[in-house]
Amino acid sequence: MRISYFFTFPLLLSLASSGECQTVGQSNGDGFFGGWFKRVDRALATQPHWIAPVFTVTPRLEEMFVYDISHQNTAKGDLTSFGGSKGLLLIPAEHITIVITPPSYFAHESRTIHDGFGDTSFVLKYRLAASNEEHANYVVTAFLGASIPTGSYTNGTRDAVVTPTIGFGKGWGNFDVQSTVGVGIPVGDVDRLGTPVLYNTAFQYRVTKKLWPELEVNATFLPNGPKAGNKQVFLTPGLMVGKFHLWRRLGFAVGGGIQIAATHFHTYNHNALLTVRFPF
Numbered sequence: 001m002r003i004s005y006f007f008t009f010p011l012l013l014s015l016a017s018s019g020e021c022q023t024v025g026q027s028n029g030d031g032f033f034g035g036w037f038k039r040v041d042r043a044l045a046t047q048p049h050w051i052a053p054v055f056t057v058t059p060r061l062e063e064m065f066v067y068d069i070s071h072q073n074t075a076k077g078d079l080t081s082f083g084g085s086k087g088l089l090l091i092p093a094e095h096i097t098i099v100i101t102p103p104s105y106f107a108h109e110s111r112t113i114h115d116g117f118g119d120t121s122f123v124l125k126y127r128l129a130a131s132n133e134e135h136a137n138y139v140v141t142a143f144l145g146a147s148i149p150t151g152s153y154t155n156g157t158r159d160a161v162v163t164p165t166i167g168f169g170k171g172w173g174n175f176d177v178q179s180t181v182g183v184g185i186p187v188g189d190v191d192r193l194g195t196p197v198l199y200n201t202a203f204q205y206r207v208t209k210k211l212w213p214e215l216e217v218n219a220t221f222l223p224n225g226p227k228a229g230n231k232q233v234f235l236t237p238g239l240m241v242g243k244f245h246l247w248r249r250l251g252f253a254v255g256g257g258i259q260i261a262a263t264h265f266h267t268y269n270h271n272a273l274l275t276v277r278f279p280f
Helices: 002-028 033-045
Strands: 064-074 077-083 088-093 096-101 105-108 120-131 138-148 161-172 175-183 197-205 211-221 231-247 250-261 268-279
Touching (some): 231 268
Antiparallel strands (some): 064 268, 077 105, 138 161, 211 231
16 A cells, blocks of 8 residues: 555654664664664675566575655556555565565556555565675575455456565676566466466676666466466566665665567566565
């Protein structure tokens, strides 16, 4: 919901403020957030320091808030999504990230389709292995995602979907590749929804300390269901800028990209996305 996103930013300010305040008092073991941010810093220090791509979910652990706005060209008219597929990312343990994604709001150009909120989703990421740039410069992470059918009208699925995924990345100097492979498994209506296989890869090159141009390949393979045998592939140029220091632990990054259909079968043709991120 939009209200939930509105109240998240003050929460980030509170967390960032607490993080710096505890830097002074950590030696005394005071404060609830002292141990939390020490774990976050250890988790971030032992993995590569690439930036998260525009569309592809990074296999790195992250602690930040993400707000996306996307605009798709579909056969039924343009569709604008407010909120995106991420939300609040937290590192409660040194090898774990939890992603909490409130429902996005969908606005349809077609007057025959109701606007409304989409599904709520969660992701648990467990980092299996990692090494920072001073050593092997790689990361391997297991994901388990789940969506809950909270969408209004036709803006979500009828059944919950569980998505196990494996993510990996490798860097060479200023160049890195980040990739994920997963399968969406609905808890019901499998014959109607199918079990799509999702494959995403981002190729990034850091031009300066703040500029990260990229090219992504976003693919969905449909082995079963009503569209069995089809696949859709998007080529996605993009650019991330950041991160910039805002206040205490709080940073800022912004980026965008556009998915361009590269296969005859596709559920939409172009999808432009703007992403705003606040790491802390």
